[in-house]
Amino acid sequence: xxxxxxxxxxxxxxxxxxxxxxxxxxxxxxxxxxxxxxxxxxxxxxxxxxxxxxxxxxxxxxxxxxxxxxxxxxxxxxxxxxxxxxxxxxxxxxxxxxxxxxxxxxxxxxxxxxxxxxxxxxxxxxxxxxxxxxxxxxxxxxxxxxxxxxxxxxxxxxxxxxxxxxxxxxxx
Amino acid sequence: xxxxxxxxxxxxxxxxxxxxxxxxxxxxxxxxxxxxxxxxxxxxxxxxxxxxxxxxxxxxxxxxxxxxxxxxxxxxxxxxxxxxxxxxxxxxxxxxxxxxxxxxxxxxxxxxxxxxxxxxxxxxxxxxxxxxxxxxxxxxxxxxxxxxxxxxxxxxxxxxxxxxxxxxxxxx
Numbered sequence: 001x002x003x004x005x006x007x008x009x010x011x012x013x014x015x016x017x018x019x020x021x022x023x024x025x026x027x028x029x030x031x032x033x034x035x036x037x038x039x040x041x042x043x044x045x046x047x048x049x050x051x052x053x054x055x056x057x058x059x060x061x062x063x064x065x066x067x068x069x070x071x072x073x074x075x076x077x078x079x080x081x082x083x084x085x086x087x088x089x090x091x092x093x094x095x096x097x098x099x100x101x102x103x104x105x106x107x108x109x110x111x112x113x114x115x116x117x118x119x120x121x122x123x124x125x126x127x128x129x130x131x132x133x134x135x136x137x138x139x140x141x142x143x144x145x146x147x148x149x150x151x152x153x154x155x156x157x158x159x160x161x162x163x164x165x166x167x168x169x170x171x172x
Numbered sequence: 173x174x175x176x177x178x179x180x181x182x183x184x185x186x187x188x189x190x191x192x193x194x195x196x197x198x199x200x201x202x203x204x205x206x207x208x209x210x211x212x213x214x215x216x217x218x219x220x221x222x223x224x225x226x227x228x229x230x231x232x233x234x235x236x237x238x239x240x241x242x243x244x245x246x247x248x249x250x251x252x253x254x255x256x257x258x259x260x261x262x263x264x265x266x267x268x269x270x271x272x273x274x275x276x277x278x279x280x281x282x283x284x285x286x287x288x289x290x291x292x293x294x295x296x297x298x299x300x301x302x303x304x305x306x307x308x309x310x311x312x313x314x315x316x317x318x319x320x321x322x323x324x325x326x327x328x329x330x331x332x333x334x335x336x337x338x339x340x341x342x343x344x
Contacts, residue, residue, distance in 0.1 A: 006288070011291060014306050016191050019187050020234070021235040063196060112181055116178070119184065133294060133298055133302045133305075134302075135190075138190045140290045141194050141197050144197050158183070
């Protein structure tokens, strides 16, 4: 697409800026628990994946580079939020688990008032629409980067989330 | 909204991760010009706002904190991409302008193949839909943060962009 009908660039700007400002609002909410968005995201992955949580799995779900994840995990270990556990059978495999403190902090973060409030600007129907559109962009980008085989989350269809994810997400 | 119909949190995760992975694909494209996404974003603002470009205006359009913008501008000045100019009439006002080198680098970045390609996963109608949904979330978040009066970009309606932005965006 070219010419005056090409809105791809400003649309992309709007996507980034909306994501960025929502992160800011969420961080403001998390400040009271003295935890960063990145840490809370990792604790959420641990709560969801359980024993399957490895640095690579975290990197693939968040699309954040492996070395940045390692740095983040080192900080969180220092803060007493997580521990790294060497797999007993596959010695070169490191698993990531939350400590008692990590679990407690995470529990506090799951009210997510800011996100619920902001998302209430959209009806449930619109939220599902947005979901489907974003999933299409994510899929195309993964293809572009040659990483289609990565196990992603959330799923591409919002109803899959409603069906499979509700137990996890309502308890987390 | 509560219970199994509440998809706000995974939807927010999807938004962040889609934004993040698209930034990654775009950065890969920009690597050939040896420029970061942040620098190219600032050069785009300068090209659009012209003499109205101040550190505050950049911060308000991107929602990036003022001190991060200052650091970024310092780096870009060192790299010879921009200059800071003190306003002749209002001495405490700093304006930001692109150098010849900055303009040349910026011009190279405006093909935006990666963004056009990824966005082609959506029809123009879907792109406008996505735009409208994102603008609603941005508006609600700005309200939450008490910054409704900030001058934002892109506009909230995609057609405003098509009407007012096309000269800028097709030439940039």
